[in-house]
Amino acid sequence: MKKVKTAQELKSLQEEIKNSRDPEKPCITICAGTGCLTYGSQKLVDNFRSEIEKQNLKGKVEVRASGCHGFCERGPLVVINPQNIFYQRVGLDDAEEIIKETVLNGQIIDRLLYVDPVTQEKILHEDEIPFYKRQMRLVFGMNGNIDPNSLEDYLAIGGYNALIKVLNGMEPEAIIEEIKTAGLRGRGGGGFSMGLKWEATRKAPGLPKYIICNADEGDPGAYMDRSLLEGNPYSILEGMLIGAYAIGSDTGYIYVRNEYPLAVKNITIAVEKARELGILGKDILGSGFDFDVLIVRGGGAFVCGEETALIASIEGRSGEPRAKYVFPSERGLYNKPTNINNVETWANVPLIINKGAEWYRSIGTENSKGTKIFALVGKINNTGLVEVPMGITLREIVYDIGGGIPKGRKFKAVQVGGPSGGCIPESHLDLQVDFDALSKVGSMMGSGGMIVMDDRTCMVDVALYFLKFLEEESCGKCTPCREGVHQMRLILERITEGNGKEEDLKTIEWMGKAIIDGSLCGLGGTAPNPVLSTLRYFRDEYEAHIKEKRCPAGVCKALITYTIDPELCTGCMVCAKICPVEAATGEKKEVHTIDQDKCIKCGACFESCKFDAVKVS
Amino acid sequence: MKTRVKKIIDKYHNDKGFLVPILQDVQKEYNYLNREALNLVSAFLEVPISQLYELGTFYKAFSLKPRGRHEMKLCTGTACHVRGVPLMKDNIERILQIQAGETTPDLEFTFETVNCLGACALGPILVVDGEYHGNLSISKTNRILKKLGKKVKIDEES
Numbered sequence: 001m002k003k004v005k006t007a008q009e010l011k012s013l014q015e016e017i018k019n020s021r022d023p024e025k026p027c028i029t030i031c032a033g034t035g036c037l038t039y040g041s042q043k044l045v046d047n048f049r050s051e052i053e054k055q056n057l058k059g060k061v062e063v064r065a066s067g068c069h070g071f072c073e074r075g076p077l078v079v080i081n082p083q084n085i086f087y088q089r090v091g092l093d094d095a096e097e098i099i100k101e102t103v104l105n106g107q108i109i110d111r112l113l114y115v116d117p118v119t120q121e122k123i124l125h126e127d128e129i130p131f132y133k134r135q136m137r138l139v140f141g142m143n144g145n146i147d148p149n150s151l152e153d154y155l156a157i158g159g160y161n162a163l164i165k166v167l168n169g170m171e172p173e174a175i176i177e178e179i180k181t182a183g184l185r186g187r188g189g190g191g192f193s194m195g196l197k198w199e200a201t202r203k204a205p206g207l208p209k210y211i212i213c214n215a216d217e218g219d220p221g222a223y224m225d226r227s228l229l230e231g232n233p234y235s236i237l238e239g240m241l242i243g244a245y246a247i248g249s250d251t252g253y254i255y256v257r258n259e260y261p262l263a264v265k266n267i268t269i270a271v272e273k274a275r276e277l278g279i280l281g282k283d284i285l286g287s288g289f290d291f292d293v294l295i296v297r298g299g300g301a302f303v304c305g306e307e308t309a310l311i312a313s314i315e316g317r318s319g320e321p322r323a324k325y326v327f328p329s330e331r332g333l334y335n336k337p338t339n340i341n342n343v344e345t346w347a348n349v350p351l352i353i354n355k356g357a358e359w360y361r362s363i364g365t366e367n368s369k370g371t372k373i374f375a376l377v378g379k380i381n382n383t384g385l386v387e388v389p390m391g392i393t394l395r396e397i398v399y400d401i402g403g404g405i406p407k408g409r410k411f412k413a414v415q416v417g418g419p420s421g422g423c424i425p426e427s428h429l430d431l432q433v434d435f436d437a438l439s440k441v442g443s444m445m446g447s448g449g450m451i452v453m454d455d456r457t458c459m460v461d462v463a464l465y466f467l468k469f470l471e472e473e474s475c476g477k478c479t480p481c482r483e484g485v486h487q488m489r490l491i492l493e494r495i496t497e498g499n500g501k502e503e504d505l506k507t508i509e510w511m512g513k514a515i516i517d518g519s520l521c522g523l524g525g526t527a528p529n530p531v532l533s534t535l536r537y538f539r540d541e542y543e544a545h546i547k548e549k550r551c552p553a554g555v556c557k558a559l560i561t562y563t564i565d566p567e568l569c570t571g572c573m574v575c576a577k578i579c580p581v582e583a584a585t586g587e588k589k590e591v592h593t594i595d596q597d598k599c600i601k602c603g604a605c606f607e608s609c610k611f612d613a614v615k616v617s
Numbered sequence: 618m619k620t621r622v623k624k625i626i627d628k629y630h631n632d633k634g635f636l637v638p639i640l641q642d643v644q645k646e647y648n649y650l651n652r653e654a655l656n657l658v659s660a661f662l663e664v665p666i667s668q669l670y671e672l673g674t675f676y677k678a679f680s681l682k683p684r685g686r687h688e689m690k691l692c693t694g695t696a697c698h699v700r701g702v703p704l705m706k707d708n709i710e711r712i713l714q715i716q717a718g719e720t721t722p723d724l725e726f727t728f729e730t731v732n733c734l735g736a737c738a739l740g741p742i743l744v745v746d747g748e749y750h751g752n753l754s755i756s757k758t759n760r761i762l763k764k765l766g767k768k769v770k771i772d773e774e775s
């Protein structure tokens with residue numbers, strides 16, 4: 001691409017691209033987000049491309065591999081435009097048929113349509129599907145309209161308009177005021193006002209100033225930052241450009257988890273293309289403003305998502321946090337004023353500049369404005385990424401968007417906020433989700449992971465799971481976190497093994513408080529949350545483990561036994577064949593039994609029995 | 618080896634600020650951080666070897682031991698956890714006779730857990746040599762390991 005030298009030139013280029021595109025031209029969009037790629041959608045893209053060649057349709061039909069559409073459960077996803085037809089669970093060999101039937105002849109292929117599980121109605125368009133209908137996809141929705149490696153695509157949907165607006169005479173102070181008024185709070189966990197942070201960094205003495213995009217996303221169960229980086233890297237760059245201009249920074253860093261190779265690749269390409277076009281580099285669009293971005297891959301440590309640890313990691317040291325007597329906005333990277341924000345927070349910036357703070361303020365609740373992307377996962381029918389306005393209820397998310405719990409099982413809890421968050425029980429399903437409401441019930445927004453659990457999930461086991469994770473990820477610098485989390489893990493482990501004591505629960509509670517108060521950074525400062533919140537709402541489960549040596553959900557190995565229900569067993573012998581220790585035995589067509597002395601509780605028989613004859617108790 | 622390591626360091630303009638990416642590339646080149654390569658990095662960049670070991674042990678992405686021919690990564694993200702991944706982990710450990718994070722003595726298998734692959738809809742997930750196996754079950758792990766040459770009892774019909 002030719003370098004653009006002024007805002008006017010960029011605007012004309014945008015117009016040129018827009019005009020050269022025929023909105024009526026057939027376009028096949030294939031979701032190539034991580035979820036769909038796992039289903040093999042790259043192959044599907046290749047098949048579409050070669051089919052287009054074969055049928056001499058090159059130039060007549062567009063094929064676009066886009067970022068994540070969010071509805072991972074039903075992948076691979078394909079959208080056919082201009083009719084906006086939505087196909088799901090598309091087979092890798094369906095390319096030929098789709099081109100022949102739908103693209104060329106306008107025929108709908110029934111079996112690829114989404115069927116509403118309630119009404120059994122077939123649904124033609126994406127936005128009519130219940131999963132999408134209740135969402136408000138302001139930040140995430142653009143993903144479906146662009147090829148993440150095509151800067152032209154981003155320009156064609158009005159990309160970099162916000163940058164043009166800013167460089168066309170918005171004063172840095174005015175930009176900061178706009179972000180402050182909009183009420184945008186950080187999406188990385190803390191929920192601090194983005195505008196205030198920008199202001200502090202702008203005012204702090206010292207040059208150069210740095211800005212950082214935190215894309216470390218270590219919460220095991222959240223992947224919205226990844227999908228944004230993979231699917232729409234330009235919008236994040238645009239947000240960072242505006243931030244840098246407002247703060248007075250000339251260097252930005254994007255710190256990406258090393259486990260996200262596609263995100264690294266796409267953001268790297270986006271940066272290179274932006275440099276080529278002249279929207280990164282020196283004297284951007286003739287404004288005198290210089291800014292460039294460096295990409296740093298993380299080393300795979302959860303704690304590096306914490307801002308001071310992240311800074312240490314960029315400086316080439318181990319990612320250990322420091323106490324924040326002085327904020328990074330005053331002394332951050334290389335001891336210079338540094339502003340750090342999360343991926344999703346940055347992606348909200350162009351929206352606010354384009355549509356105005358007042359518009360943005362109209363979405364959400366009193367103190368939480370805009371939308372939030374959640375990763376809705378676990379025991380839920382519609383796994384995926386959902387973007388909803390703040391203030392929506394948990395019930396709407398779990399049931400209307402998520403489609404409820406699989407196999408008609410009973411909802412037990414939803415864990416929000418990852419390892420720093422907490423479990424929320426059924427009694428709070430009508431909670432209106434925002435920063436403050438979540439904290440009030442002992443959870444937190446965190447990264448936006450939302451893990452749904454049913455009656456087969458043991459809450460003690462879940463709490464133990466998070467503790468193990470945090471123990472492993474604790475950097476070891478401060479004692480309350482290093483030793484406290486370790487001791488708490490030992491106690492919980494003892495409980496799940498049936499050796500819990502009644503006083504353990506009291507011990508956990510006061511230890512939790514001590515760890516929260518005494519830890520150096522947010523990792524330890526929130527580490528007890530998963531335990532304390534489950535203890536708050538599911539004390540009876542803890543007590544069952546301790547007093548009755550019983551795991552009500554049938555999960556904790558030491559407390560369960562597998563038996564065979566003679567009424568249901570047909571003597572099919574599957575369990576006997578699969579049992580690795582020959583504990584399950586029996587003759588053909590006769591009731592089988594499990595020898596408890598031999599059984600290692602591997603669960604293989606339970607999983608493989610087609611007649612539900614194997615019982616856990 | 619000298620030129621290969623030098624090439625990596627040159628890519629980062631001899632900048633000590635890029636120690637982590639440099640080690641990532643070294644690891645990619647040799648499949649683990651071997652002593653010799655670390656010595657070279659230390660000499661070229663004039664950083665103490667202890668600092669490299671500090672990084673090598675701190676970050677999960679690094680391995681100081683050689684890795685197996687087959688790499689198995691089991692997702693233990695929260696979504697996979699509640700969908701029963703611990704049972705599959707136990708099963709793989711039992712069959713390979715190693716714990717997660719270890720390599721079999723014959724250098725055939727390295728088995729590790731990872732913290733979330735971001736493909737929760739398909740959970741539980743096992744990645745074998747880069748290939749994703751979704752909706753994992755105990756019997757699926759059996760079949761995968763059998764294909765890779767381990768002796769495992771499987772139910773032929775399923």
Ligand SMILES: Cc1cc2nc3c(=O)[nH]c(=O)nc-3n(C[C@H](O)[C@H](O)[C@H](O)COP(=O)(O)O)c2cc1C
Pocket residue numbers: 185186187188189190191192214215216217218219302303304305306307308340341342343345346521522523
């Ligand atoms: C243990 C720990 C892990 C964190 N991980 C992340 C992360 O993965 N991504 C992120 O954006 N923020 C993470 N944070 C929050 C950051 O420290 C910081 O608050 C955030 O990046 C600021 O951006 P925001 O204001 O836009 O949210 C973490 C904090 C702690 C204490």
